[in-house]
Amino acid sequence: MGFFSSLGKIFSGGAARTSSAPPLLSGSVEEEDLTLALRAAEPRLSVWLDVVLAGVETPGPLLWSRLSLLLAALETPGEEREAFVSAFQSWLQGMEYTRLEDFRSELQYRLALALDLEDEEDERSRLLLRISRGLAKTRERIALGLDALFAGGRILDAAFWEELEEVLIFADVGVEAARTLSGRLRSRALREGIRDSGALREALREELCAVFKPARRITALNPPEVILMVGVNGVGKTTTIAKLCHRAVLQGKKVLLAAGDTFRAAAVEQLEIWAGRAGAGFYAKGEGADPAAVAFEAVDKALAEGYDTLFVDTAGRLHTKTNLMEELVKIRRVLGRRHPGAPHRVILVLDATSGQNALAQVKLFRETAKADEIILTKLDGTAKGGIAVAVASRFNLPISFVGLGEKLEDLRPFDSRAFVGALLDGQPRR
Numbered sequence: 001m002g003f004f005s006s007l008g009k010i011f012s013g014g015a016a017r018t019s020s021a022p023p024l025l026s027g028s029v030e031e032e033d034l035t036l037a038l039r040a041a042e043p044r045l046s047v048w049l050d051v052v053l054a055g056v057e058t059p060g061p062l063l064w065s066r067l068s069l070l071l072a073a074l075e076t077p078g079e080e081r082e083a084f085v086s087a088f089q090s091w092l093q094g095m096e097y098t099r100l101e102d103f104r105s106e107l108q109y110r111l112a113l114a115l116d117l118e119d120e121e122d123e124r125s126r127l128l129l130r131i132s133r134g135l136a137k138t139r140e141r142i143a144l145g146l147d148a149l150f151a152g153g154r155i156l157d158a159a160f161w162e163e164l165e166e167v168l169i170f171a172d173v174g175v176e177a178a179r180t181l182s183g184r185l186r187s188r189a190l191r192e193g194i195r196d197s198g199a200l201r202e203a204l205r206e207e208l209c210a211v212f213k214p215a216r217r218i219t220a221l222n223p224p225e226v227i228l229m230v231g232v233n234g235v236g237k238t239t240t241i242a243k244l245c246h247r248a249v250l251q252g253k254k255v256l257l258a259a260g261d262t263f264r265a266a267a268v269e270q271l272e273i274w275a276g277r278a279g280a281g282f283y284a285k286g287e288g289a290d291p292a293a294v295a296f297e298a299v300d301k302a303l304a305e306g307y308d309t310l311f312v313d314t315a316g317r318l319h320t321k322t323n324l325m326e327e328l329v330k331i332r333r334v335l336g337r338r339h340p341g342a343p344h345r346v347i348l349v350l351d352a353t354s355g356q357n358a359l360a361q362v363k364l365f366r367e368t369a370k371a372d373e374i375i376l377t378k379l380d381g382t383a384k385g386g387i388a389v390a391v392a393s394r395f396n397l398p399i400s401f402v403g404l405g406e407k408l409e410d411l412r413p414f415d416s417r418a419f420v421g422a423l424l425d426g427q428p429r430r
């Protein structure tokens with residue numbers, strides 16, 4: 001159900017309620033007031049959540065009834081409402097969260113997925129704001145540099161274009177990409193007779209956006225869709241599997257996680273804990289087992305038990321260690337032999353804080369492991385956000401998601417316009 005299509009109920013009168021929905025605590029007066037308040041509020045999930053959560057501080061009957069009211073107001077059928085509330089209750093119990101501030105973002109995330117708000121404005125601006133905050137330092141470098149450059153009616157001479165290149169390089173866009181971008185902008189300015197700084201800034205925005213390739217949204221025709229996660233040590237592979245798994249489970253998929261990192265004992269345990277939290281199946285053979293055998297047997301299990309999606313975790317490895325990279329080739333081969341087309345996606349996880357070294361990682365992981373998609377993690381804490389531009393401009397690979405924190409919900413689809421907006425001006429663009 002779409003967010004805006006479901007607004008009709010709020011604007012056209014009382015919320016639909018069925019007898020199976022949990023009753024409101026203080027009766028219909030409160031229900032009436034809240035419905036009126038929702039009708040008056042800006043139609044955004046975050047705002048509506050503020051309205052229904054007013055006065056709620058801890059998990060309990062008041063929270064459940066308020067949630068039920070919100071879902072009813074959005075025309076969610078009684079059964080789905082109950083399923084949503086009870087899934088959230090058991091998650092809360094497992095996490096042992098007791099204060100609203102600890103679980104509010106998870107709640108909003110679940111509601112967005114359940115209500116199919118993924119592509120709505122609310123989601124986009126939220127992503128933008130998180131990225132903006134995360135990119136504050138990068139943005140400062142670019143924006144201050146550009147402001148200085150564009151101020152005072154400079155002549156667009158050779159020195160100007162050189163300085164533009166420097167500003168971009170300083171934000172970790174990389175020498176090569178900075179040169180290409182500045183070159184493109186220069187010919188465009190000539191061609192289109194651009195003189196004023198506002199138009200130049202807009203042209204730069206478009207050129208930056210054009211660098212990014214749209215993410216593919218494929219799903220394997222022959223389930224399970226097999227996804228292999230690769231990358232150097234500590235970049236966030238395992239956490240990102242957990243986040244992707246969480247999304248998939250909330251979207252109704254049956255997900256299996258395979259512990260292909262048999263190098264660290266703790267890695268198997270770490271993945272098992274995440275599988276438990278996200279509500280996914282789990283397959284492992286323990287420390288020291290052959291990762292290719294784990295992958296092979298996990299596909300067997302996924303096929304036999306009707307899983308939709310299988311994520312295969314792998315041990316972190318330096319891209320320069322040939323024997324370890326060969327191990328990934330073997331895992332790929334074995335997966336393909338057991339299940340045609342597998343792995344359907346090979347995701348290279350890059351740590352945004354690693355700067356220009358990320359380029360060498362992409363090169364080697366693409367050649368050996370055939371990585372065909374990138375997820376950029378830790379964008380929340382870096383001054384080097386420009387690396388996304390460097391990677392996208394040098395390699396023909398889509399960035400599908402970005403990691404913005406350590407929690408399960410801190411993963412967002414990569415939106416190139418929002419990202420470039422955050423880099424250039426940091427203000428939500430409508």
Ligand SMILES: Nc1nc2c(ncn2[C@@H]2O[C@H](COP(=O)(O)OP(=O)(O)OP(=O)(O)O)[C@@H](O)[C@H]2O)c(=O)[nH]1
Pocket residue numbers: 231232233234235236237238239240261267314315316317377378379380381402403404405406410
């Ligand atoms: N701030 C922030 N931290 C993150 C993000 N993604 C992962 N982390 C943290 O990065 C650390 C490493 O994450 P892991 O998922 O274990 O990384 P890994 O690539 O599986 O590591 P190895 O298996 O040892 O190679 C953990 O402390 C994570 O919480 C992110 O998007 N933002």
Ligand SMILES: [Mg+2]
Pocket residue numbers: 237238239261267313314315316
């Ligand atoms: Mg790991």
